[in-house]
Amino acid sequence: xxxTALSGFCCADHSGASSVEAILSQAEALAKARGxxxxxxxxxxxEILLDxxxxxxxxxxxxxxxxxxFGAQPPVAYRALNFLVDHGLAHRIRRLNAFxxxxxxxxxxRAAFLICETCASVTEAAADxxxxxxxxAADAAxxxxxRATIEAxxxxxxxxxxxx
Amino acid sequence: xxxTALSGFCCADHSGASSVEAILSQAEALAKARGxxxxxxxxxxxEILLDxxxxxxxxxxxxxxxxxxFGAQPPVAYRALNFLVDHGLAHRIRRLNAFxxxxxxxxxxRAAFLICETCASVTEAAADxxxxxxxxAADAAxxxxxRATIEAxxxxxxxxxxxx
DNA sequence: GTTAACTTGTTACTGTATAACATGCAAGGT
DNA sequence: ACCTTGCATGTTATACAGTAACAAGTTAAC
Ligand SMILES: [Zn+2]
Ligand SMILES: [Zn+2]
Ligand SMILES: [Zn+2]
Ligand SMILES: [Zn+2]
Numbered sequence: 312x313x314x315t316a317l318s319g320f321c322c323a324d325h326s327g328a329s330s331v332e333a334i335l336s337q338a339e340a341l342a343k344a345r346g347x348x349x350x351x352x353x354x355x356x357x358e359i360l361l362d363x364x365x366x367x368x369x370x371x372x373x374x375x376x377x378x379x380x381f382g383a384q385p386p387v388a389y390r391a392l393n394f395l396v397d398h399g400l401a402h403r404i405r406r407l408n409a410f411x412x413x414x415x416x417x418x419x420x421r422a423a424f425l426i427c428e429t430c431a432s433v434t435e436a437a438a439d440x441x442x443x444x445x446x447x448a449a450d451a452a453x454x455x456x457x458r459a460t461i462e463a464x465x466x467x468x469x470x471x472x473x474x475x
Numbered sequence: 476x477x478x479t480a481l482s483g484f485c486c487a488d489h490s491g492a493s494s495v496e497a498i499l500s501q502a503e504a505l506a507k508a509r510g511x512x513x514x515x516x517x518x519x520x521x522e523i524l525l526d527x528x529x530x531x532x533x534x535x536x537x538x539x540x541x542x543x544x545f546g547a548q549p550p551v552a553y554r555a556l557n558f559l560v561d562h563g564l565a566h567r568i569r570r571l572n573a574f575x576x577x578x579x580x581x582x583x584x585r586a587a588f589l590i591c592e593t594c595a596s597v598t599e600a601a602a603d604x605x606x607x608x609x610x611x612a613a614d615a616a617x618x619x620x621x622r623a624t625i626e627a628x629x630x631x632x633x634x635x636x637x638x639x
Numbered sequence: 640g641t642t643a644a645c646t647t648g649t650t651a652c653t654g655t656a657t658a659a660c661a662t663g664c665a666a667g668g669t
Numbered sequence: 670a671c672c673t674t675g676c677a678t679g680t681t682a683t684a685c686a687g688t689a690a691c692a693a694g695t696t697a698a699c
Pocket of ligand 2: 430466
């Protein structure tokens with residue numbers, strides 16, 4: 312199994328060429344600005360994540376990359392995914408052992424993820440208010456905060472309505 | 476919260492019989508109150524987590540269990556660990572693929588974890604302020620929040636001082 | 640004491656991620 | 670242009686994490 316993303320189920324359509332293209336070109340601009348090399352595998356990997364509804368496991372990504380003529384071994388996918396994550400173009404969802412494209416790569420943001428238990432969709436939410444609260448908790452423990460993973464589990468709005 | 480917090484490794488000794496024993500007997504009382512069966516493997520698993528500095532992987536736990544004469548196969552460890560997690564006696568640290576004893580099992584708490592990059596210690600912090608902030612973010616997305624994983628990465632106070 | 644539910648143990652397997660090494664490519668110095 | 674140096678991609682092989690399915694033993698309820 313392991314097809315983590317469910318097509319056409321979760322949400323409002325975010326697969327329109329416009330938004331994928333828009334994010335892709337943002338990513339390209341960003342890479343250029345930072346002197347990063349958005350090579351074919353990496354770019355294609357980002358595209359794959361953008362096309363997917365929800366998050367994709369590394370092996371799902373690998374399958375698609377291999378189908379496109381790239382390498383078929385796990386490191387190929389993991390390297391591309393880690394590159395994207397390291398540079399803020401994608402996020403790793405630890406609860407799902409999966410990855411998702413960043414919805415707004417231009418910001419240096421601290422994101423929280425809302426994971427629907429019903430449809431497995433993953434929504435990236437701004438964590439602006441969460442940061443300070445976490446900071447405060449860290450301070451209380453004398454802990455110097457670097458970065459954080461925030462993953463919430465529940466029901467997305469579409470699935471709630473469907474259930475009603 | 477009068478807990479003798481189980482804060483990790485580089486810190487003051489927390490392996491003294493007193494705090495381990497204290498938490499263990501809290502766990503026992505709690506199990507009794509809730510009609511749970513804290514069987515030998517489960518109890519020993521909790522002990523192992525309490526004795527450990529930092530979080531332990533399932534296979535580390537398994538090794539110790541096997542050494543104590545319990546089963547030597549993965550399900551033995553996973554079942555005991557999942558039991559403890561399900562009943563709030565331990566927590567799963569997803570970033571580390573590891574488990575840690577709950578520092579204050581008596582509360583129905585939403586915890587955040589502070590993971591030190593230097594010494595790998597894991598400190599359980601109260602997440603009282605984080606909950607509402609996350610709730611707000613979820614509301615904005617029409618998402619019904621169930622539970623959340625909050626894991627921060629940085630430097631614990633001991634390691635900072637050591638580095639200075 | 641029989642039944643039903645749960646707990647422990649097993650074997651076997653699936654899924655996730657990395658190590659180590661070879662080859663290829665691209666930028667920078669001479 | 671040529672060489673060097675570092676980075677990217679690809680490979681094989683292996684390590685690490687987690688679960689399914691079944692058998693046998695326990696515990697609690699009736
Ligand atoms: Zn993002
Ligand atoms: Zn949903
Ligand atoms: Zn806890
Ligand atoms: Zn530390």
